[in-house]
Amino acid sequence: MTERRPRRHDPERRDRIVEACLEVVGEVGVAGASTRRVAAAADVPLGSITYHFDSVDALLVEAFERFARRMSDRFEAAMATVHGIDEARRAVVDLIAVDVLTDPHELVLTHELYTLAARDPRYRRLTHAWMARSRHALERHFDPPTARLLDAMIEGLTIHRALDTEPRDRDEVELAVDRLTRTSPGDS
Template sequence: MPERRPRRTDPDRRDRIIDACLDVVVASGVSGTSHRRVAAAADVPLGSMTYHFTGMDELLREAFSRHARSVSDRFEERMTAARDAEEARRAVVGLVTADVATSRRDLVLTHELYTLAAREPAFRDITDAWMARSRRALERHFDPTTARLLDALIEGLTIHRALDAPGVLTPADVALVADAVERITPARPARRR
């Protein structure tokens, strides 16, 4: 009787596949992401893909959900640490200048997710949940309308940062972001006439 080889255990395989999917999306875009490319990047047999995921849509949903949670966690941590509106304003500036827009990987993944959700309504629940979580974090310090405006400002400035020439933010860039946040969230409420 031939000797049986021990079965290879790989309890982290599914997570590794999800992480590899994100890497492939960064390198090739959603349109260039395939089971074969992800399996190669994860260093797993191609058959593992169908064992762990029913198809590419499920894998992309898992991968983009992981990305959205990761960015949302950083966002929420920064806003939770703010003790008052002034610290919250500084936190928003930090989100734009030091968190959300600093990693090329995060920028590419975010824009790939937005494009996918714009084309495929089935992915909008990921972006909707992400935006809702961001707004809830902002609403700890700002009214709902201001939170929505700040969320849009953060997204818009992030897009601009992604398209700007690569490089380090200058103090003038940070000052511009701080000015924009201040304009949306004045330190003192406007007087009614």
């Protein structure tokens, strides 16, 4: 009779799988994110993936939902702590230059999400919700049209940062934010 190994109690396993999925996608992209790689990164048996998720796609959706929520939370926290238009401008510059989406891993995840969103309405809804949260956080300090333009500029500059061979100069970012927000109704 074969002795049965005790079952491993692992209440964080599902969470670890989702985090490992983000790690793997950040390293090799969605196309390279096999269940085998995710299981190895999460240090779980391969069967744990199918136990916790109906499909690889279900895992990807949950992982990208988590990533988008995490990024939105950081964005909102940065904008919630400022007072006045000048602090708001500095916070936007810091979001672009220092705080959000400056990590190469996060940039890859963002671009992988954008690619999925271009083809799949589920991911498009996810990116739409992320953009709506960003605009809402910006609207605490800027009128809605300015917030929309700032959000687009932030997205565009993160794309440039990911693809450009030259680093972005903070002065250039400050100039862009100033020009875009100079005529905001909250200006004094």
